[in-house]
Amino acid sequence: MTLHFISGTFHPGLNITVRRGLEWFRKGLIPGQTITLCVCPPGQDHTVVGQARVAFVMAAQIETIPDELMKYEHEPSCRTKEGLLAAMSRVLGEVRADEIVTVIGFEM
Numbered sequence: 001m002t003l004h005f006i007s008g009t010f011h012p013g014l015n016i017t018v019r020r021g022l023e024w025f026r027k028g029l030i031p032g033q034t035i036t037l038c039v040c041p042p043g044q045d046h047t048v049v050g051q052a053r054v055a056f057v058m059a060a061q062i063e064t065i066p067d068e069l070m071k072y073e074h075e076p077s078c079r080t081k082e083g084l085l086a087a088m089s090r091v092l093g094e095v096r097a098d099e100i101v102t103v104i105g106f107e108m
């Protein structure tokens, strides 16, 4: 399975990415499963940058994601709820703090 990213900033160890809705939750990713990471900003080609291992998949409202987890967000500007909401809203249109999202944790 391939996860597509707008930002290709990752760090060693645990990273998280936050996806709107439950689509990714329902894909049935299993901890330990290998996923492919693709970086593809709008208007640019898909570039596979590597693979990672799924650590966990969690459904949550954005406002209830633990702050201890937010610090593992792969994109530094999204490590606060405000930054995350701003970044998601830029791409997806308005995203509210009470929206359901899927948090995917993956190990690099």
Ligand SMILES: [Zn+2]
Pocket: 003, 004, 005, 038, 039, 040, 045, 046, 047
């Ligand atoms: Zn892609």
